[in-house]
Structures are given as C-alpha cells and as structure tokens.
Amino acid sequence: MTTNTNQFKIRIKKIFKNKWVKWLSVCAGAILLFLVGLYISIYLGFFGKLPTTEELSSIKQEQATQLLDHNGKLIGKYYIYDRQPVEFKDFPKHLIDALVATEDSRFYEHDGVDNISLMRVFVKNLILRDKSAGGGSTITLQLAKNLYGRKNYALFSMLINKFKESIVAKRIEDIYSKEEILTLYLNTVPFPDNTYGIESASLKFFDKSVKDLSLNEAATLVGTLKANTYYNPRVHQQRSEDRRNVVLNQMVNYGYLAKDSLEFYSNETLELSYKSYNHDLGLAPYFREAVKQELSKILDTLKTPDGETYDLYKDGLVVHTTLDYQMQQYAEDAMKSHLTKLQSDFEASYGKYTPWNDNSKVLKAAIQKLPIVKKYKEAGLSDAQIKDSLNVKRNVELFGWKGDTIKNVSVVDSLKHYLKFLNTGMLSIDPKTGAVRTYIGGIDYRFFKYDHVSQSERQVGSTFKPFVYTAAIENGLDPCTYFSLREVTYTNYDDWTPSNAGSDEEDPHINYTLENALSNSVNTIAVKVLEEVGIPKTIKQVEKLGITHELPNKPSLALGVSEINLKELTGAYASYVNKSKPVKPFLITKIEDKNGNVIANFEPEVAESQAYNDYTRQVMLQMMKSTVNSGTATRLRNTYGLRNDIAGKTGTTQNNKDGWFVALTPKLVTITWVGNDNHSIGFKSTGIGQGANSALPVFAKFYQKLNKDSDYKSITNAKFESPSEDVINDLDCEPTKRDGFIKRLFKRKNKKKKFD
Structure with a gap:
C-alpha cells in the first residue's frame, strides 16, 4: 500500500x-x-451600485394606467411598458407548471443560481468568447435582469452582468418566497408586442384575464419567453404552435402533464382573440385620446402621499370612465358598415371629374397648405424643386375600407388618396347626466387623428331649427300657427332668398303648422319663425342650452350657418328629454391610485335651472317625433324597421357639405355627423348628402344592434313621457292649410321685404 x-x-x-x-x-x-x-x-459596486436588501424589499415597478368602461371592463391603457400586476392566487396551476418546466426545472431546489449552468456560461464567454453563450439563467436570475436590466461594458459584458444578476438573485431568494418570486417574475417578464407582465399579455392575445387562461394558451405565452418576437403568435402562428408544443413536452418530461394528454393538446389549433391596447388601435381610440388630454390637466392638480405629481404612464392609476364597451363596439361596427357603402356611392357620384383629380383647384390648394410645402418654401426651394420633391415615391401604408395597403406613392399621390375620404363624428350620452356612452371621433385614428367630437366645429344646418322653434314656443307662439311655404327675399340682407329643397314643385299657397314645418325641415318657414320671435331672443335661448359659440346676428342663423361643436350640440339636445335642462358631456367618473384609493371624483354637470318650460319641451318633443314618424327621418321606420320611441332631426348644410342626424330616445341622445374634412368638398347631390342618407343610417344600424341585445332593454324599451292635455289640444290641427281664392289671387309668389 x-x-x-x-x-x-x-x-x-x-x-x-x-x-x-x-x-x-x-x-x-x-x-x-x-x-x-x-x-x-x-x-463592492465598482461596476455600478447593486440594489440593497432594503431596496429589494420594496421593489417599485412602473405600471400602466388602466382605462375602464362604466361597467369596469378594460378599454385601454397608457404606458411606457405595458405592465399590469396580478397576485399569485390569480395564476392557474398549469401556467406555473409550464413556466417551471420550460424555464427552470430545478426552481424549487436552488437558491437563485444554478452554479453548474452558470459556470458553463462563464467558460464559454471567457475562453471561447462566445457572446451568444446564453443558458444558465434561472427564473430568479431572469427576474433580476427584468428588474434592473443590463449594461454594456467594454470587456466581459456578459460575464459582469451575469455576476451582478447572481448577487441580486441570491438577495431576492433571501427576501422572497418562491411564490413571491414567481409573482414578481410573471408581472415583469416581457412578452411580444411590447407587453410586460402575464396579465397584460393574456388580455392582449386572448382577451381574458390570466386566471382564465387554458393550458394551451398558458403554454403559448410561456413559449414566447425564449424569443418574444420570433415566437409572436400574432405574427408567426405556426412557429408559435411549434414552440408551444415544446413547452407541452417539457411539462410531460417533468411530470406536470400526463403523456396521454400530449397528443390532444399538441394538435389543438391556436386561436387568438387579439385586443391591442396600443393608443392608435383597439376600441374607442378617439375617446382614449380625449381622456388622456383631460387626465394630463387633472393630474397636474393632484399629488401623491409623498407630495409628488402622478405619472400617467408609470403609476398604475385606474381611470373609471363613462363609456359603455359593448355599446361602443356596436357604434363602431355600425359606422364602418355604413361609411364603407357611403364612400363607394360618394366616389361613384363624381365619376371621372372628382375634386381630388390632378387638375382640380381643390387639390392644388390642398398642396399649398401642406406643412412640408411651407417648410420647402422657407428653405428657399423653387417651385420646380418643390414639385420634384413632392413627387418622390416611397412605400406608404394607405387606409382603405376594404383593407389597408402598402403602395409606392408620392406625397401628392397620398394627398389625392386621402382627400376623397368622408369622415364622421358620433356621440351618444345619457341625457340625465351627460355621461358619454359612445364616442367616435373619426373613421380610423391611425390615419385621421383629428377628433370630430371634441375638436371640430362644423355648420349644423337644420339641426339648429329646433332651437329656433323652441324660442318661438317659449315666447308664446301658438304651435298651430300657420306659415306660408312661399319664398321671401330679404332686401336688407343683400336680397337673400332662402329656398327649400325641391322648391320648384312647391305650392306657395300652402301653409304649414310649426310641427309640419319642422318635421319636414322647411327652410322658408324656419326663417319666418326666427323673424317672428326675433334673433336676440333666439340667441338668448340657445345660450341657455349651453352653446358657447358666437352666433351670427342675421336671418341665416335659422338655417344653421353657425359652426358648433358636436359635444355642445349633444348636451343642448339632451334638454328635450331631461326636464328642459342641458347637460355637459363628460368622460371620467373617478380616478384611483394603484392601491384602490380614490384620488379624484367627478360629478355630472347639469344645468340648475330649466332652459325653457315643460310645455315648450313637450311640444318640441312631439314635433321631433313627427320628424321620425312622418317627416324627413321616416326611413328609421320604413327602411330600418325601428319601432322604438324616437324623436329626431335631420340636417344638411349648404352645398351638401355636412350631413347630420340627431336621435332622441328617453335614455340616450345620439348625434352623428358625416362630411369631408376639406370644406371645399361636398356631396355631389342632396340625395346622397342629405342627413337622412349620410348620417341617419349610422344611428339606425347602431340602434338595430342595441335592439337585439337584451342587456340594453332598459334603454331600447324606454318610453317618452306622455304630453299634457294642453299640449295635445294645442297640436290638434290640420298640418297644412291652403290659401283661399282671393288670397291666392293677390298673393305674390316671391315677396320682398325687410327682415325685422
């Protein structure tokens, strides 16, 4: 030995x-x-300070602000990193099993660092200089990386970062339980499409909370952690399915899934329900932008318990709004359905001679207004150089109702493309409070950022007439007063002669009651009613309705030449079903911090006093019911089959530039506008451009959808108040009256007079 x-x-x-x-x-x-x-x-911190145990004990992560509808459903977020934390109890067991089996099979045994795997990485990185060595990362190490990121160093970058992460990982393991580590990890790990945290990823890719994820859905998301762009299920479905199957195999290998279940789950086709919360995409983007604008002002007035200003993108606020998620979806679907067809009809009506063709004055004027043209001119470029620059082609994504396309186009080509599109604005509110239930600011926020609800002011056309009639009734005019259809030339206003659509066929000897004149939107009578009550009294009445826009002191006021914001118009119309009190449409009900503490509350802004009396309100409501039942909005009944209690008013402006429809129901007031953003471009004909054809169908299709949904019966089945006996009696007269023979004999067809 x-x-x-x-x-x-x-x-x-x-x-x-x-x-x-x-x-x-x-x-x-x-x-x-x-x-x-x-x-x-x-x-010792020579390569940057490491987080202390105390700092790790109070990890503060940036959290997305959530935007909820009035029922608590998520409709959007504001974030830098799309992160939405949840608790461990919300994670289904198969999610945890899939994660551990795939990312860290010895997670429950180690202390945060798998030394054997880590040494392998060190050797590869140091000796072989293999920058893609990878491997060796436990869930805790990945958490350390997720929390504090990595830095680039001149030499041995991977090695230094791995050492730093191992120190942090061990400290994390000393402070937190394994469940807490899994919770922190799943709330911070990056998923595809700039999404951070499992809850955000679950909502984005499957439209459900993490607690409701199926085994396959959980395996799919865990599979993306290896390379979230490469395995993005939205972009690479087959690749994502293959990776999911790797995760399922790992679950079998480590005893988390029965082997005989593998074939069943592996053969399932991946089905996404993708809901982007990107600000340009998803539901109600114009509404979300409007809320963001309000929040930026509100948060400036609020302070955190530490005296700091709240950060909309990082502090995990919860904003409760008035919007109704499902109702908004119905409204957007209705808008897209109608505008797709209307756009086709609009373009066809112009034929070859369009306002957006190469030689049109409209196009030439639009080119001169382009910001890039102004910049070129300031830079001293000649007209020829500017023209050449504007005709340089490049690949651009273009909006289209049949699908977006990428085309090689110039600035001028792009301008011609977008000049032709009709746009829209639509707002639905609860008339009792002003709470906004639907909000459509345009046809597609990605390509048309201008908001036609909050920003736009357009001529309102005949939708102004009810205000004139309201002033008249309020000032004592009998509802059964008759006015002649005949045209009148007002000599003190440049011989202005208001006329009616189809006036060539009208009998100037026919007289209409106020109800018949309003329901048929008769221009000549609207001006005469304005003359009867007076412009000052009418303006005063409109101001009581909450409309702040300066109104013209001239007879054309009766025909809606004023440009009024859609929100103000909707709040004013709410008075007809809200005891004569206008409201101010509002978007936010309350704001909570990330801990659920209410930091701001918002109450409805309803006028304290009536803008007009109950009698006037009931008369006007009956008149606007006639608009739907027998006047310009009858297609609600005849074409769309709506049998609900509805009052309304159509509107069309001069040269068919704007189409409007106002819909009053007992529990919902909706106004829709349709037109072109370029004021020089109108509808080719009244047949296409009138409010009954351009704007009314959006509401009609929207309400058809509400009628089919039992959840909205309280709205769709609601009934108007019964008018008083006085109102019924005062409206009980023949709708028309023809002049007698003597009066017809001496009555001039076109009378000249001064407007008093």
Whole structure:
C-alpha cells in the first residue's frame, strides 16, 4: 500500500514538472483569481451600485394606467411598458407548471443560481468568447435582469452582468418566497408586442384575464419567453404552435402533464382573440385620446402621499370612465358598415371629374397648405424643386375600407388618396347626466387623428331649427300657427332668398303648422319663425342650452350657418328629454391610485335651472317625433324597421357639405355627423348628402344592434313621457292649410321685404 502511494506521488510530481501542465495551472489559477477579483469588485459596486436588501424589499415597478368602461371592463391603457400586476392566487396551476418546466426545472431546489449552468456560461464567454453563450439563467436570475436590466461594458459584458444578476438573485431568494418570486417574475417578464407582465399579455392575445387562461394558451405565452418576437403568435402562428408544443413536452418530461394528454393538446389549433391596447388601435381610440388630454390637466392638480405629481404612464392609476364597451363596439361596427357603402356611392357620384383629380383647384390648394410645402418654401426651394420633391415615391401604408395597403406613392399621390375620404363624428350620452356612452371621433385614428367630437366645429344646418322653434314656443307662439311655404327675399340682407329643397314643385299657397314645418325641415318657414320671435331672443335661448359659440346676428342663423361643436350640440339636445335642462358631456367618473384609493371624483354637470318650460319641451318633443314618424327621418321606420320611441332631426348644410342626424330616445341622445374634412368638398347631390342618407343610417344600424341585445332593454324599451292635455289640444290641427281664392289671387309668389 505504501509503495503504491509513493508511486502515485512521484507521478503527480512528474506531471506538474511538465511545462505545459505548469502553464495550464498558472492560467487556471489566474482565471480563478480574475473571477474572484471580478466578483468581489462587482459586489463592492465598482461596476455600478447593486440594489440593497432594503431596496429589494420594496421593489417599485412602473405600471400602466388602466382605462375602464362604466361597467369596469378594460378599454385601454397608457404606458411606457405595458405592465399590469396580478397576485399569485390569480395564476392557474398549469401556467406555473409550464413556466417551471420550460424555464427552470430545478426552481424549487436552488437558491437563485444554478452554479453548474452558470459556470458553463462563464467558460464559454471567457475562453471561447462566445457572446451568444446564453443558458444558465434561472427564473430568479431572469427576474433580476427584468428588474434592473443590463449594461454594456467594454470587456466581459456578459460575464459582469451575469455576476451582478447572481448577487441580486441570491438577495431576492433571501427576501422572497418562491411564490413571491414567481409573482414578481410573471408581472415583469416581457412578452411580444411590447407587453410586460402575464396579465397584460393574456388580455392582449386572448382577451381574458390570466386566471382564465387554458393550458394551451398558458403554454403559448410561456413559449414566447425564449424569443418574444420570433415566437409572436400574432405574427408567426405556426412557429408559435411549434414552440408551444415544446413547452407541452417539457411539462410531460417533468411530470406536470400526463403523456396521454400530449397528443390532444399538441394538435389543438391556436386561436387568438387579439385586443391591442396600443393608443392608435383597439376600441374607442378617439375617446382614449380625449381622456388622456383631460387626465394630463387633472393630474397636474393632484399629488401623491409623498407630495409628488402622478405619472400617467408609470403609476398604475385606474381611470373609471363613462363609456359603455359593448355599446361602443356596436357604434363602431355600425359606422364602418355604413361609411364603407357611403364612400363607394360618394366616389361613384363624381365619376371621372372628382375634386381630388390632378387638375382640380381643390387639390392644388390642398398642396399649398401642406406643412412640408411651407417648410420647402422657407428653405428657399423653387417651385420646380418643390414639385420634384413632392413627387418622390416611397412605400406608404394607405387606409382603405376594404383593407389597408402598402403602395409606392408620392406625397401628392397620398394627398389625392386621402382627400376623397368622408369622415364622421358620433356621440351618444345619457341625457340625465351627460355621461358619454359612445364616442367616435373619426373613421380610423391611425390615419385621421383629428377628433370630430371634441375638436371640430362644423355648420349644423337644420339641426339648429329646433332651437329656433323652441324660442318661438317659449315666447308664446301658438304651435298651430300657420306659415306660408312661399319664398321671401330679404332686401336688407343683400336680397337673400332662402329656398327649400325641391322648391320648384312647391305650392306657395300652402301653409304649414310649426310641427309640419319642422318635421319636414322647411327652410322658408324656419326663417319666418326666427323673424317672428326675433334673433336676440333666439340667441338668448340657445345660450341657455349651453352653446358657447358666437352666433351670427342675421336671418341665416335659422338655417344653421353657425359652426358648433358636436359635444355642445349633444348636451343642448339632451334638454328635450331631461326636464328642459342641458347637460355637459363628460368622460371620467373617478380616478384611483394603484392601491384602490380614490384620488379624484367627478360629478355630472347639469344645468340648475330649466332652459325653457315643460310645455315648450313637450311640444318640441312631439314635433321631433313627427320628424321620425312622418317627416324627413321616416326611413328609421320604413327602411330600418325601428319601432322604438324616437324623436329626431335631420340636417344638411349648404352645398351638401355636412350631413347630420340627431336621435332622441328617453335614455340616450345620439348625434352623428358625416362630411369631408376639406370644406371645399361636398356631396355631389342632396340625395346622397342629405342627413337622412349620410348620417341617419349610422344611428339606425347602431340602434338595430342595441335592439337585439337584451342587456340594453332598459334603454331600447324606454318610453317618452306622455304630453299634457294642453299640449295635445294645442297640436290638434290640420298640418297644412291652403290659401283661399282671393288670397291666392293677390298673393305674390316671391315677396320682398325687410327682415325685422
């Protein structure tokens, strides 16, 4: 035994006398000293301060602000990183099993670092200089990376970052339980499409909370962690399914899934229900932008418990809004359905001679208004140089109702493309409070950022007439007063002669009651009613309705030449079903901090006093019911089959530039506008451009959808108040009256007079 031992010692000495062995030993020792020295220097903070135990105990992560509808359903977020934390109890077991099996099979055994795997990475990185060495990352190490990121160093970057992460990982393991580590990890890990945290990813890709994820859905999301762009299920479905199946196999290998279940789950086709919360996409983007604008002002007035200003993008606020998610979806679907067809009819009506063709004055004027043209001129470019620059082609994504396309186009080509599109604005509110239930600011926020609800002011056309009639009734005009259809030329207003659509066929000897005149939107009578009541009294009445726009002191006021914001118009019309009190449409009900504490509340702004009396309101409501039942909006009944209690008013402006429809129901007031953003472009004909054809169908299709949804019966089945006996009696007259023979004999067809 002693002889064998001596021989072994002699061999060892000989080996270490070999110069190569000596050299390798020195190298190994040097490497070891280097690693130890590097580790100590990192630990001491020479490569950046490491988080202390105290800091790790109170990890503060940036959280997205959530936007909820009035029923608590998520409709959008504001974020830098799309992160929405949840608790461990919300994670289904198969999600945790899939994660551990795929990312860290020894998660429950190690202390945050898998030393064998980590050493493999060190050797590859140090000796082989393999920058893609990877591997060795436990869930805790990944969490450390997610929380504090990585820095680039001149040398040994991967090694330094791995050492830093290992120190942080061990500290995390000392502070938190395994459940808490999994919770922190799943709330911070990045998923595809700039999404951080499992709850955000679950909502985005499957439109459900994490607690409701199926096994396959959970495996799909876990599979993306290897490379969230490469395995993005929205972009690469087959690749994502293959990766999901790898996760399922790992679950079988580690006993988390029965082997006989593997084939069943592996053969399932991946079905996404993608809901983007990107600000340009998803439901109600114009509404979300409007809320953001309000929040930026509100948050400036609020302070955190620490005295800091709230950060909309980082502090995890919860904003409760008035919007109704499902109702908004119905409204958007209705808008898209109608505008697709209307756009086709609009373009066809112009034929070859369109306002947006190469030689049109409209196009030439629009080119001169382009910001890029103004910039070129300021830079001193000649007209020829500017023209050349504007005709340079490049690949651009273009909006289209049949689908967006990427085309090689110039600035001028793009301008011609977008000049032709009709746009829209639609708002539905609860008339009792002003709470906004639907909000459509345009046809597609990605391409048309201008908001036609909050920003736009357009001529309102005949939708202004009810305000004139309201002023008249309020000031004592009998509802059964008759006015002649005949045209009148007002000499003191440049011989202005208002006329009616189809006036060539009208009998100037026919007289209409107020109800018949309003329901058929007769221009000549609207001006005469304005003359009867007076412009000052009418303006005063409109101001009581909450409309702040300066109104013109001229008879054309009766025909809606004023440009009024859609929100103000809707709030004014709410008075007809809200005890004569206008409201101010509002979007936000309350704001909570991330802990659920209410930091701001918002109450409805309803006028304290009536804008007009109950009698006037009931008369006007009966008149606007006639608009729907027998007047300009009868297609609601005849074409769309709506049998609900509805009152309304159509509107069309001069040269068919704007189409409007106002719909009043007992519990919902909706106004829709349709037109072109370029004021020089109108509808080719009244048949296409009139409010009954351009704007009314959006509401009609929207309400058809509400009628089919039992959840909205309280709205769709609601009934108007019964008018008083006085109102019924005062409206009980023949709608028309023809002049007698003598009066017809001496009555001039076109009378000239001054507007009093």
